[in-house]
Amino acid sequence: MRALLCEHHGPPEELRFADVPEPVPGPGEIRFRVKAASVNFPDALMIQNLYQRQPPLPFIPGSEAAGVIDAVGEGVEGLRVGDRVATIPFEGAFAELAIAPAFRTTVIPESMGFDIGAGFTMVYATALHGLEQRGRLRPGETLLVLGAAGGVGLAAVEVGKLMGAHVIAAASSEEKLTLARAHGADETVNYAQVDLKQAVKALTGERGVDVIFDPVGGALAEPAFRTMGWDGRYLVVGFAAGTIPAIPLNLPLVKTASIVGVTWGVHSRREPDLHAANMAQLYRWYAEGGLCPAVSKRFPFEQSREAIRWMMDRKIQGKVVIEVA
Ligand SMILES: NC(=O)c1ccc[n+]([C@@H]2O[C@H](COP(=O)([O-])OP(=O)(O)OC[C@H]3O[C@@H](n4cnc5c(N)ncnc54)[C@H](OP(=O)(O)O)[C@@H]3O)[C@@H](O)[C@H]2O)c1
Incomplete structure (x- = not known):
């Protein structure tokens, strides 16, 4: 072959x-x-x-x-x-x-x-496992997605909306943000043009963000973490930027926030029944037109x-x- x-x-x-x-x-x-x-x-x-x-x-x-x-x-x-x-x-x-x-x-x-x-499978199952089992995202919460027009990022925008979140999509170009909006994002931030922390804070005010879905890492991680609200959950998904960020540990302390790892591959092997249930949910959403x-x-x-x-x-x-x- x-x-x-x-x-x-x-x-x-x-x-x-x-x-x-x-x-x-x-x-x-x-x-x-x-x-x-x-x-x-x-x-x-x-x-x-x-x-x-x-x-x-x-x-x-x-x-x-x-x-x-x-x-x-x-x-x-x-x-x-x-x-x-x-x-x-x-x-x-x-x-x-x-x-x-x-x-x-x-x-x-x-x-x-x-x-x-x-x-x-890869993008939607990672998004659902990350937001549901690892991020405990609840209806009405605010979700910030970095790299929001990439594979897992765009999937997280759609899944976050279906879970009832208010979704802020962040990406590096207007074209990418237009795509994220077309897939359900409520607000957008172009982090190639504006300061990510200031822009997200302007959108969320004192409350901050509840969950951050980060497949990018690099220099964006710390400013993103600084937008976190009380009891926030920062989902470490990937490092597409090429560098693994180091977050000062005073930040999760003062914000009473969590840094949570997401590894879909290991989850699907260790928890095959949960993975199967997640896939069934994703195919249901697809059949209903919720996922595009x-x-x-x-x-x-x-x-x-x-x-x-x-x-x-x-x-x-x-x-x-x-x-x-
Ligand atoms: N933890 C898990 O279980 C899991 C599962 C699947 C994937 N991942 C990881 O998630 C990350 C994203 O995967 P993906 O398949 O969604 O990739 P992708 O479609 O290429 O999206 C990655 C996004 O990262 C941003 N980015 C920033 N700097 C970049 C650079 N130097 N090169 C490329 N992209 C850059 C880009 O958005 P902007 O241009 O808007 O910044 C891009 O849209 C990878 O690190 C992957 O290994 C993890």
């Missing part, structure tokens, strides 16, 4: 297409014919050896995809050959065939295309390297999809 191969760590331009043996599903795994894959930030980190999870070389990158099951491993229940599924293999998705754990694989609704399914996944760009399979570069150049709005078959 044809696959994109990472033979040494480096930029996406150094990945190479190759014919490789078809993977065989082990116990608890499914194999699927990949129809579409989506680009996620860990894809770029893994090929550069910058991610916490590091597959041995050579490996096929690609963390997320949708397709049709063509084989199931021993002990797999509830999934059958022919099912249309979305799944997270974490690696191997930029190929014609891939394997993935059954517990991270869900049957997609008939109404959902493979292009949408390919980018649905945004695919802003599509690349043919041969241009997978360009798709990864597109994300690394900070150009992604919503999701970018690679059409494999």
